[in-house]
Structure formats: C-alpha cells, structure tokens
Amino acid sequence: MLLLSQSGKRFLRFCWIPLGLCLGFFTLLFAGSFGAAEIHSVDVLQSLSFHLFGIGESLGLKDRIIMELRLPRVLLAFVAGAGLSVAGSVLQTVTRNPLADPYLFGISSGASFGAVVVLTLLGQGVLSSHGVGWIGLPLGAFIGAGLSVFIVLSMCGNDVGRQVERMLLSGVAVSFMFGALSSLLLYFSSPQAAASVLFWSLGSFAKATWSGLMLPVIVVISCTGIILLFKRQIIAMKMGDETAHTLGINVSLLRLGMLSVCSVITAVLVASCGGIGFVGLMIPHIVRLLFPGQLSLMLTAMLGGIFMIWIDVLARTLLSYQELPVGIITAVIGSTFFLFVLRRRHQEA
Amino acid sequence: MTQQDKTVLSVHALHWQINDKPILADIHFNLQEGQVLGIIGPNGAGKSSLLRCLYRYFKPTSGHIQLFNQNMTALSSRAFAQKVAVVLQDTPQHFDMTTRQLVALGLTPHKGVFDSHTELDDAVIDQALYKVGLTEKGAQVFESLSGGEKQRALIARAIVQDPQLLILDEPTNHLDIRYQIQILELLRSLKISVIISIHDLNLASALCDSLVLLEKGHLIAQGSPNQVLTEATISSVFDVCCEVHSHPQHGKPLICYFYGYDNDLSCNHDKGNHHLNVTT
Numbered sequence: 001m002l003l004l005s006q007s008g009k010r011f012l013r014f015c016w017i018p019l020g021l022c023l024g025f026f027t028l029l030f031a032g033s034f035g036a037a038e039i040h041s042v043d044v045l046q047s048l049s050f051h052l053f054g055i056g057e058s059l060g061l062k063d064r065i066i067m068e069l070r071l072p073r074v075l076l077a078f079v080a081g082a083g084l085s086v087a088g089s090v091l092q093t094v095t096r097n098p099l100a101d102p103y104l105f106g107i108s109s110g111a112s113f114g115a116v117v118v119l120t121l122l123g124q125g126v127l128s129s130h131g132v133g134w135i136g137l138p139l140g141a142f143i144g145a146g147l148s149v150f151i152v153l154s155m156c157g158n159d160v161g162r163q164v165e166r167m168l169l170s171g172v173a174v175s176f177m178f179g180a181l182s183s184l185l186l187y188f189s190s191p192q193a194a195a196s197v198l199f200w201s202l203g204s205f206a207k208a209t210w211s212g213l214m215l216p217v218i219v220v221i222s223c224t225g226i227i228l229l230f231k232r233q234i235i236a237m238k239m240g241d242e243t244a245h246t247l248g249i250n251v252s253l254l255r256l257g258m259l260s261v262c263s264v265i266t267a268v269l270v271a272s273c274g275g276i277g278f279v280g281l282m283i284p285h286i287v288r289l290l291f292p293g294q295l296s297l298m299l300t301a302m303l304g305g306i307f308m309i310w311i312d313v314l315a316r317t318l319l320s321y322q323e324l325p326v327g328i329i330t331a332v333i334g335s336t337f338f339l340f341v342l343r344r345r346h347q348e349a
Numbered sequence: 350m351t352q353q354d355k356t357v358l359s360v361h362a363l364h365w366q367i368n369d370k371p372i373l374a375d376i377h378f379n380l381q382e383g384q385v386l387g388i389i390g391p392n393g394a395g396k397s398s399l400l401r402c403l404y405r406y407f408k409p410t411s412g413h414i415q416l417f418n419q420n421m422t423a424l425s426s427r428a429f430a431q432k433v434a435v436v437l438q439d440t441p442q443h444f445d446m447t448t449r450q451l452v453a454l455g456l457t458p459h460k461g462v463f464d465s466h467t468e469l470d471d472a473v474i475d476q477a478l479y480k481v482g483l484t485e486k487g488a489q490v491f492e493s494l495s496g497g498e499k500q501r502a503l504i505a506r507a508i509v510q511d512p513q514l515l516i517l518d519e520p521t522n523h524l525d526i527r528y529q530i531q532i533l534e535l536l537r538s539l540k541i542s543v544i545i546s547i548h549d550l551n552l553a554s555a556l557c558d559s560l561v562l563l564e565k566g567h568l569i570a571q572g573s574p575n576q577v578l579t580e581a582t583i584s585s586v587f588d589v590c591c592e593v594h595s596h597p598q599h600g601k602p603l604i605c606y607f608y609g610y611d612n613d614l615s616c617n618h619d620k621g622n623h624h625l626n627v628t629t
C-alpha cells in the first residue's frame with residue numbers, strides 16, 4: 001500500500017476528477033466516430049464546436065448524423081452506465097451484500113412485464129412507426145418497475161435486524177412472479193411481439209433522442225446528488241447496523257431511502273434503454289479494487305459511463321450488418337469479470 | 350465522591366421484555382461523571398441487553414433512562430451519538446477499510462450533509478490514533494490488525510466521536526491479559542464516563558470505580574468493588590467457590606477461585622475451610 005501523507009492523498013483523489021473528465025471528453029469524440037456512416041473524430045469535434053460555440057461551419061448530412069443520432073446515443077450510454085454503477089455501488093454498501101445490483105429487487109422483471117403488457121395487450125409493436133409505441137413502452141416499463149419496487153419496499157418493514165434478508169428474499173419472489181406473468185403473456189402472443197420484447201429487454205441505445213435524454217439525465221444527476229449528501233452515513237453502514245445506529249444513523253430509514261433513490265434511477269434507465277445487466281454489479285467492484293474502503297461515487301459514475309459508451313461502440317461495430325444488444329456484451333464481460341473477482345476473493349480467504 | 354459530582358446517567362425501574370418474556374427487570378443505577386462503571390454477571394444475565402437499552406438499540410418496555418438529567422428518548426439520533434459513543438464486539442466481514450478510514454467514521458454524527466473533511470478533522474484523527482498507540486498503523490487495512498489493535502482502533506473511533514459517555518460491550522474479550530489491562534487503563538486515561546460489560550471479575554475489581562451485578566435480568570448488587578465482590582454473592586450468582594483477598598497493590602478485592610466441581614457443589618464459607626470436599 002502506498003504511504004502518502006493525507007494532503008497528498010487528497011490531491012491524488014482530486015486528480016481523478018479532471019482526469020476522468022478529459023477521458024470522458026475524448027471518449028465522446030471517438031465514440032461519436034464509430035458507426036455505419038464514415039465519420040472522423042475531427043468531424044465530431046468540428047460539429048461540436050459549431051453547435052456549442054458557433055465556430056467553423058456546418059458539415060451538412062454528417063453534422064445531422066452526429067448531432068441527432070450519435071451524440072444523444074453516446075450521452076444516453078454514459079448516463080445509463082453512470083446511473084447503474086452508482087445505484088449498484090450504493091446498494092452493495094447499504095445491504096452489505098457484494099452481490100447486490102440495481103436489478104436485485106425485481107426491477108428488471110417488473111419493467112419487462114410492463115413492456116410485455118404494452119406490446120401484447122395494447123398491441124403496440126416496437127417496430128410500429130406510429131410513434132405512440134415509443135411513449136407507451138417506456139411508460140409501461142416504468143410502471144412495471146415501480147410496481148415491483150413498491151411490493152419489495154412494502155415487504156421490507158422497519159425491523160432493522162431482518163430488513164436486508166426480507167429485501168433480498170422479496171426481491172427474488174417479485175422477480176419470479178413478474179417473470180412468470182411475462183412468460184404467460186408472451187406464450188399467447190405473436191412471435192414478433194416476443195422478438196420485440198427480447199430485443200428490448202437486452203437493452204439498446206439505438207433509439208436515443210435529445211428529448212428522450214432529458215428525463216434520464218435529470219433523474220441520474222439529482223439522485224446522485226441526494227446520494228452524495230448522505231455519503232458519510234452510507235459509508236458508516238459498512239460497520240454493521242448496530243454500530244451505524246450508535247453513530248447516529250437511522251439505519252432502516254436510510255436503507256429504505258437509498259433503495260428508493262436507486263430504484264428511481266434504475267426504473268427510469270430500464271424504461272429508456274432496456275435491461276442492461278452486470279454494469280451495476282461490476283463497476284463498483286472494480287472501483288473498490290482500485291480504492292479500497294472508500295465510496296468514490298464520482299469515480300464510479302465516470303468509470304461506469306465511459307465503460308458503457310465503449311460497450312455501445314462494440315455493439316455497433318462488432319457485426320458489420322447489424323447491431324448487437326448491449327445487454328449481451330455487458331453480460332459476457334461482466335460474468336467473466338465476476339468469476340475473476342470470486343476467484344481472487346477465494347484466494348485471499 | 351462529593352456532592353458536586355454530576356450524574357451522567359441514571360436508570361430508574363428499567364424493564365425490557367421480548368414476547369412477554371422478561372429479559373431485564375427493575376434495573377436502577379446511577380453513573381457519576383468521570384467514573385468507570387462495570388457491568389458484571391454470568392452468561393445470559395442480560396449485560397448486553399442492558400447496554401443495548403442504554404444506547405437505544407432496544408426500546409425499554411418501561412422505566413426511565415436519563416442522560417445528563419434529560420430524558421434520553423427526547424434526543425435525536427444524531428444528538429445522542431454526539432454525547433454517547435459505543436464500541437461493540439463484532440466487526441462485519443469483507444471489511445475493506447484502512448484503520449484511518451475506520452477511525453474517521455467517528456466524525457459521522459458531527460458532520461452535516463454539506464460539511465466536508467477538514468484539516469482539523471485530520472488532526473483529530475491523528476491525535477486519536479496517537480492516544481491508542483496506532484499512529485504507525487493508520488494506513489494498514491483494519492482486517493490485518495491483531496485483536497488488541499483492532500479493539501484499540503475501535504476505541505480511537507469512539508474518541509474521534511468525542512463523547513461524554515463511552516459504552517463498551519466486552520472490550521477485553523479474546524485478548525490476552527497484557528491487552529486486557531492496556532485497554533482498560535487506556536479507558537481510564539480518557540477521563541470520560543465509561544460503562545463496560547466485563548467477564549473477568551478481577552479485572553473489573555481492579556479497574557472499575559463501581560460495579561453493577563446482574564443475574565437473570567435482575568440487579569443483585571451494586572456499589573464499589575468491595576461492596577459487590579463478596580464471597581457470598583460470587584458463590585450464589587456465579588456458582589463457584591472462591592476466597593476474596595485484598596489485592597497487594599491497590600487493596601481492592603482479589604478473587605481466588607477453587608476448582609474441582611465434579612463432586613458436590615456446595616461451598617463451605619467457614620474461614621479456614623473454604624475448599625470443597627475435593628481433597629477427600
């Protein structure tokens with residue numbers, strides 16, 4: 001372990017933020033250059049400078065591709081990655097469960113159920129060109145996610161000692177319940193609807209628009225702000241419920257509050273880009289390996305966002321004729337990584 | 350003890366029961382400022398339950414607990430944590446903090462949502478680490494410390510919390526005798542009021558100002574070690590035979606236990622014939 005003076009350590013910690021911002025900016029430029037149309041990072045920079053500062057001139061069609069397709073997509077990927085990572089990190093800390101992730105409490109199956117209801121019962125296919133489907137699907141997913149969170153929260157109770165256990169178990173039960181309902185609906189629906197649901201549930205940023213970006217950005221930023229205000233209390237929860245209590249923390253209330261905040265982030269993200277797994281599990285573990293003992297939320301958010309942008313780049317470029325759902329790539333990388341972490345922990349023990 | 354002594358904590362008619370099963374019944378005692386109060390009793394006597402009532406983890410079924418002549422339940426969680434620090438026995442698994450990060454947690458009740466970590470906080474943490482003799486170990490991972498060092502780190506965390514009352518649940522458990530004495534003398538040197546639950550009666554006798562003896566949730570005796578630790582109470586509460594001497598160094602009770610309980614368990618308290626009929 002590096003032996004640094006306290007001020008040195010603090011300096012190093014602050015270094016990460018500008019470093020991360022630079023990395024984020026360059027990621028934005030590079031990620032904007034990948035895709036079906038031939039666009040260079042310089043074009044992205046030029047287009048950005050034209051729109052933000054009025055310097056240079058418009059690139060015509062390229063400009064429209066960059067501003068209307070690529071940029072919202074890259075930003076949505078960043079917001080989704082950042083939000084899921086922060087939610088995962090906080091949930092792992094307040095439940096003291098290294099396996100916790102944003103979908104632990106049945107949110108993804110609740111959201112899937114909502115999406116399935118919209119697609120099958122209300123008959124709005126994902127590929128319909130009416131535009132209504134694009135409002136209906138996220139709304140249905142959000143309502144489904146909210147419903148599952150509500151059920152889990154109402155099961156938790158106020159008993160500090162058994163709260164985590166009840167949370168986890170009711171989350172599993174809710175997951176299975178909504179999973180079964182979704183399967184039932186899909187069983188009686190058309191193959192196209194089933195395919196649409198599958199594609200949606202694996203996650204994609206392809207449908208990102210500036211207007212669709214508003215809600216996720218606002219929610220992720222404000223929820224992360226709330227979490228930052230309670231950072232000390234969240235870290236103190238690592239000591240165990242009883243010690244956290246003696247440090248002046250209302251343990252059950254804080255845990256329920258943080259679960260709610262993380263659920264809002266997750267529900268909004270699931271509704272806007274589908275169920276992207278493993279990011280919320282993996283990124284917090286990586287940050288913890290880099291910075292043991294701390295809760296580096298900004299770093300977690302930055303790393304999660306940048307990671308997600310590159311995953312989306314992979315999703316766009318791995319196959320030349322079509323896009324892969326991002327959920328598949330994160331799950332492959334995530335599960336491999338997770339086995340690696342488990343192995344490491346096993347060796348340490 | 351003079352009349353000017355301030356009462357830190359006073360407990361009146363405390364009852365606590367769970368599912369109609371009484372765990373604590375009619376407990377009452379006072380703690381004067383700057384004193385070390387030891388809570389003793391056999392396993393299952395209710396020592397930890399009593400402490401949990403004192404630091405508000407359990408809500409008493411009935412009775413009053415006053416902290417600085419103020420009803421304890423009237424305080425907010427945060428205000429309470431600013432006055433009372435608690436050191437518990439267990440630390441959770443997968444605990445990846447360094448010693449310094451752990452000690453810094455003591456700041457939690459003193460920080461509002463917008464307060465940041467200042468240079469002064471660092472100085473407070475440094476001082477606490479110095480007090481418990483862990484200055485060199487600040488950067489080490491807490492899990493890698495020895496049992497005695499862990500206990501001292503937890504006490505440093507409590508020092509940073511800057512309490513007027515410190516409650517410790519079995520702080521000397523699992524420590525060898527050197528560390529047991531070190532921990533208790535460290536607590537005495539802090540010059541704050543302390544309540545500890547403790548197993549070792551000789552240690553309690555040597556280093557506590559007053560004792561509270563519990564058995565099956567009832568208060569059996571309280572007062573100075575000389576008043577509480579008599580041959581008769583020890584044999585009836587702990588079910589062992591002993592002889593109480595005066596310690597050659599400090600004059601407080603020194604307890605010698607007798608061995609050989611396979612046979613009859615009745616103690617003979619006549620002077621000169623203390624032991625059981627084991628030699629026969």
